[in-house]
Amino acid sequence: MxxxxxxxFTRLKKDVFLKLCIIFMFAIGALLPVLDYHVMITYEFPRYIDESFFSYTSFMVILFSAFCSLFIGTEYSxxxxxxxxxxxxxRMDIYLSNLTACIIAGVIMCIAYLIPYLLTGIPLLGFFIVDNISTIWIFLGCNLVLLIALAAIFTLVSMLNQNKALSAVICILGLFVLLMLGAMIEDGLNQPEYFEDYAYMDPETKELVIEPSTANPYYIRGTQRQIYEFLSDFLPGSQIIRLSAMDAPSPEILAMYSGIIAVATTSLGIFFFGKEDIK
Amino acid sequence: MDYVLTTNALCKNYRHFKALNGFSMHVPKGAIYGFVGKNGAGKTTLIRLICGLQEPTAGDYTLYGINNTDKKIKDSRRRIGAVVETPSIYLNMTAEENLKEQYRILGLPSFADIPELLKLVGLEDTGRKKAKNFSLGMRQRLGIAIALCGDPDFLVLDEPINGLDPQGIIEVRELILKLNRQKQITVLISSHILDELSRLATHYGFIDKGRLVKEISARDLENACRKCIRLEVSDMKVFTRVMDSLRLEYHVLSDTQADIFTKETITRLVLSLAKEGCEVLSLTERDESLESYYVSLIGGTEHE
Incomplete structure (x- = not known):
């Protein structure tokens, strides 16, 4: 092993696509606090370093899906x-070594974002405003577990599919499907239960009309809501959206589900790769 | 005889297609084993099985005496180098980087042998040129160099001269001969280019429809393929006495049939036999090449 x-690791060092990803992440990491600072100065609207700190997750995973499929796919092509x-x-060692390389590459991409973000963000926007700095560490840990889960999924697809191009398409499209599904679930869960009462002046009668609060027909209730809440916690697409916005009251539950996904997909992947006929 | 590889009734099915069907072969130590068969006969499938890329559906094989079901088979595999179908090389790396990568995979502590290996395959001057810019012959030789990392005793080459230009074919052939003669590496080489194989092989295995049709040494094959006159005579004892007296090389096939390998005028031959009271019942001239031997072996016109 x-x-x-x-x-x-030697291949990672020489990987041109990884280098491009690192440059991109570095540039975004350096640029986002500057843009936030620009908004703060121009519109006198307070911006904090916390707000975009984890926003890298949503675009890093797209690069990551392409990287994993290309890195592993090259072994087949x-x-x-x-x-x-x-x-x-x-075969198990080959599988796990490829998974490990992908995870390391993902962590490098994250670090490539976080370091310039902090270096430019702290002087421009100030330090974190969260009550407890451990919250940041917890979310960082959850992001790492999510990254491992995604690496496990992309490794599974790439190791069981001997066509590099097809692997890349499945990984990237699959990720977008997960993201869209996550967005739909979050949208459903964020629907208000009631539309609040409001008043308006009727232009014809010139009278003040008060509309009472009404129930939102799109509000999800009962068992359906429980399912949505479970999927929101469980699916990587939802986790990406929630973790990037630091919108998770219990992030450790998300990490637990990511851990389950990572272990399950890796076990399945090792089992089927062990039986695969390599051409 | 010591065998590097023996297979025993190997079967490999791809869904309903039987790529190998009770295949049994024996590769002697030190041999250049020419593995002959048409496209789709099962050559590459066998190579994939013995390289551990695929598992047999039934049957087994032994590598250096270790059965494929034994966990120690992985130790035997470390003694193998192989080029299966296309050379397995990282196209975005140089020849040297590719070899270093294989050294790391093998866990070899030093890269000191790499220049010698590059020289052996004639790639010592490729410098920083990436493998994607190599010619097919150069890639093939780099593939062989990678297969040679870790000093294997057994080299498996699947169609190594496919697509090569004449110069490339000569280079690969000379390399294989050099490896076999200087380093005593046993070579299993699959090909359907029979003329090329006949310049290399010390043993042959003929495969058709997933079965080994014939296994023969190059010497026996040469005897079988030599230009000769096949005679049917009335008295074999007289025939042998006459042949000995004429000092002609011959081989008795049965009580009535024999092959004569030396060129001799027919008149003198028949007169000499007639003089001793031996009648010549029939006489045919035989001139068989490896190709015609192969065609006659696996069914002649059915396979043309």
């Missing part, structure tokens, strides 16, 4: 996975 990890199997490496 160490030999495979050593070989994979160049045929080099055969070199590992022929010399007797276990």
């Amino acid at each position: 160490n030999k495979l990890l050593s070989a994979n 160049d045929g080099t996975i055969r070199n590992k199997l022929i010399v007797g490496h276990k």
